[in-house]
Amino acid sequence: MLVGDGMGDYPLRELGGRTPLQAARIPNIRRLAAAGTVNLIKTVPDGLAPGSDVANLSLMGFDPGRYYTGRAPIEAAGAGLDMAADEVAFRCNLISIGDGLISDHSAGHISTGEARPFVEELNRAFGRDGLRFHVSSGYRHLLIWRNGPAGVQATPPHDVLGQPAKNNLPRGPRSEELLRLMDESARLFAGHPLNRDRVAAGRAAVSQIWLWGQGPRTALPSFAERYDLSGGVISAVDLVRGIGRLSGLEIVKVPGATGFIDTNYRGKVEACMDLLGRADFAFVHVEAPDECGHAGDLKLKLAAIEAFDREVVGPAWQGLELRGRPYTLMICTDHLTPVSVRNHTREPVPIAVLCGPAAASDAQAAFDEFTNQGRVAGMAFDFIHRLLSEKGEPCR
Ligand SMILES: [Zn+2]
Structure with missing residues (x-):
């Protein structure tokens, strides 16, 4: 085929x-x-x-x-990750936001090598038993979260390019847990040396993570x-x-x-x-x-x-x-x-x-x-x- x-x-x-x-x-x-x-x-x-x-x-x-069951669990399988029955996979984009607008869902098509230290920073700051970020490729990464909020409604960032981020945030049950991670990632990355180097090299800054596409394990x-x-x-x-x-x-x-x-x-x-x-x-x-x-x-x-x-x-x-x-x-x-x-x-x-x-x-x-x-x-x-x-x- x-x-x-x-x-x-x-x-x-x-x-x-x-x-x-x-x-x-x-x-x-x-x-x-x-x-x-x-x-x-x-x-x-x-x-x-x-x-x-x-x-x-x-x-x-x-x-x-x-x-x-969702996009992220299929991508997790593609990245070689095995999920447990009680885990929820989220797609974790590295994105750029300018003046409150989602300017780029891919942080300037960041490469896997450039993205890796950002994902490592996420794990250092927020990772714990049952919540782990995983490098996949380019701007597309994954969060595997035991008993994570599977029931949220989350918008793919490429569908709302140029729109205010605040109008397109996750909604629904336990969405505040997702929002907290997204907000804290913005604080973590603001003024981070990794971003200073990117901007100095004329590259788009990574403003924050954007979580979406979640679902439990696909069988x-x-x-x-x-x-x-x-x-x-x-x-x-x-x-x-x-x-x-x-x-x-x-x-x-x-x-x-x-x-x-x-x-x-x-x-x-x-x-x-x-x-x-x-x-x-x-x-x-x-x-x-x-x-x-x-x-x-x-x-x-x-x-x-x-x-x-x-x-x-x-x-x-x-x-x-x-x-x-x-x-x-x-x-x-x-x-x-x-x-x-x-x-x-x-x-x-x-x-x-x-x-x-x-x-x-x-x-x-x-x-x-x-x-x-x-x-x-x-x-x-x-x-x-x-x-x-x-x-x-x-x-x-
Ligand atoms: Zn297609």
Whole structure:
């Protein structure tokens, strides 16, 4: 399964009323769509937010309505942390606030190395038995809190950029405990030597932590037991790795996988073919199109979609054909990240499925948000669960 994160979009005037998927040069995906089938599937159940966590759970065949407990516990799994049943995981962003406004949810895209001493300071000041901060990556860190306030309503800081922090603080039961940590982190970091050095170097100061995305431990069924398939996940993103780890899949790390348009595509495809030499299933996730959607950069998004087609889909398909054995190849995206919205939306997404080997042909078919006149073939987790259970039989 090859996933281009956030490839879906809306029709754009700049593209003559076409979506980026319709306008991009994606000959491999279109040939695959012609040789196989294309359907629209719904990755985000009603009542859940269209996060990559929910959408990628769906794409691995898990019903988010049943298994989703929050974003942070999945990221914790992706970071290699094991949680106890009475622990609550929180996403802990390092953020910048200027004049009371949330100016940056990423503290200037702080690197993991730069963030580590800040997280260590948090543990020195507030850490205790049952409350521990953990370094994850970049600005994205984690707090694991025994019997922590799981019932708060907390807002992701990237959803309220430019807005007053005080209007977007956590609310609900025991939210004051969360607020106290956030406030105390602001006092700890104000004028801290670490920040003085950052500002002197022209970098954004880390104003405070922002806690959100909480939930208790996520428990997923074992992929191997469910489908009688061994397999692994190839992704630069902790969230996607977390879903893999929670379902017992191997996590394959690829050097130079950045989660952006400069990622090591070739390394990902090589790792995929290598994995398929010893296992049955590979989930290859490419983050770049989503990041371009968040940036609102249409040109870059088109380039990211085209790179996914050229550098991932083409070579992976060719690799499967060269092996000469039966295979099922699925190409999909998890959700829309329209450049006009700069965030995820919940409309259905296309999925192309090919059971190969396939006869060589230059025929092309559409792979976009309006496939089959917008008729939706159901929930993604049902669709994919069926495909994985029957090992591609439906398209033979
Ligand atoms: Zn996504």
